[in-house]
Amino acid sequence: MNTRILYILFLIGILFTSCVPTQDLIYLQDKGNQNKEVVNQSNLKPYRLQTNDILSVSIKALDDRLVEMFSNTNKSVLTPTAESLYFTGYTVDDHGNIRIPVLGEINVLGFTLEETRMKIETQLLSDYFKKEAQIYVNVKLAGFRYTVNGEVTNPGSKFLYQDKVNILEAIANSGDITVTGDRKDVKVIRQFPQGAETFSIDLTDINAMKSNVYNLQPNDYIYIKPLKQKTWGTGKTGIESLGTIITILSLATTTFLLLK
Numbered sequence: 001m002n003t004r005i006l007y008i009l010f011l012i013g014i015l016f017t018s019c020v021p022t023q024d025l026i027y028l029q030d031k032g033n034q035n036k037e038v039v040n041q042s043n044l045k046p047y048r049l050q051t052n053d054i055l056s057v058s059i060k061a062l063d064d065r066l067v068e069m070f071s072n073t074n075k076s077v078l079t080p081t082a083e084s085l086y087f088t089g090y091t092v093d094d095h096g097n098i099r100i101p102v103l104g105e106i107n108v109l110g111f112t113l114e115e116t117r118m119k120i121e122t123q124l125l126s127d128y129f130k131k132e133a134q135i136y137v138n139v140k141l142a143g144f145r146y147t148v149n150g151e152v153t154n155p156g157s158k159f160l161y162q163d164k165v166n167i168l169e170a171i172a173n174s175g176d177i178t179v180t181g182d183r184k185d186v187k188v189i190r191q192f193p194q195g196a197e198t199f200s201i202d203l204t205d206i207n208a209m210k211s212n213v214y215n216l217q218p219n220d221y222i223y224i225k226p227l228k229q230k231t232w233g234t235g236k237t238g239i240e241s242l243g244t245i246i247t248i249l250s251l252a253t254t255t256f257l258l259l260k
Contacts, residue, residue: 063133154175
């Protein structure tokens with residue numbers, strides 16, 4: 001009798017430890033350790049340009065004919081795509097420069113988009129135009145690119161026409177994390193001029209919104225590792241785990257009877 005009870009308790013233990021708890025699946029839970037610090041757009045550091053970034057630079061004036069020679073865009077393309085911007089945009093080379101017609105090479109490595117805009121505008125007004133020409137310069141990243149890999153429904157590189165993307169939006173665009181994905185230890189690999197750094201963020205904790213990697217930067221790499229339950233192969237839910245246990249018991253019983 002005691003042996004049967006031990007077997008039953010053992011099976012119940014396996015059943016519960018092999019399931020994925022609900023707490024591991026819910027995003028941004030209030031775990032009682034929330035602080036009062038607020039993160040808003042005003043205290044987020046602006047993105048600083050790196051090598052291989054692609055910029056879209058638009059130069060306009062009262063008379064557009066005056067600035068045609070500075071343009072590298074194809075006017076026949078009404079709606080730019082990632083492919084067209086690859087050919088018509090300005091890529092930051094290994095030395096941190098972009099090459100604009102007539103203006104030549106301009107170093108933008110480590111500059112923000114606003115600083116880059118002001119640098120181009122200042123050079124235009126200094127060397128080619130007067131204020132009366134009303135030069136207008138607009139500099140934007142040619143799309144927001146990032147990569148999601150691991151336990152997501154649709155892994156791969158993504159390209160969005162947005163200036164800002166947070167990690168939950170990025171994961172949602174990849175079909176969300178699977179049930180066997182570890183939401184408590186999501187890795188974000190970020191490129192810096194001095195090299196790559198790896199960060200960890202717990203997406204089940206509401207304090208994740210205060211993390212410095214909650215808001216992504218272009219070219220970030222997100223990796224979601226699997227939970228132990230996937231390695232065990234026992235099932236993601238109680239029903240699946242129970243089915244696995246029944247299958248094992250049936251196989252053991254059949255083997256025992258055949259041997260006997």
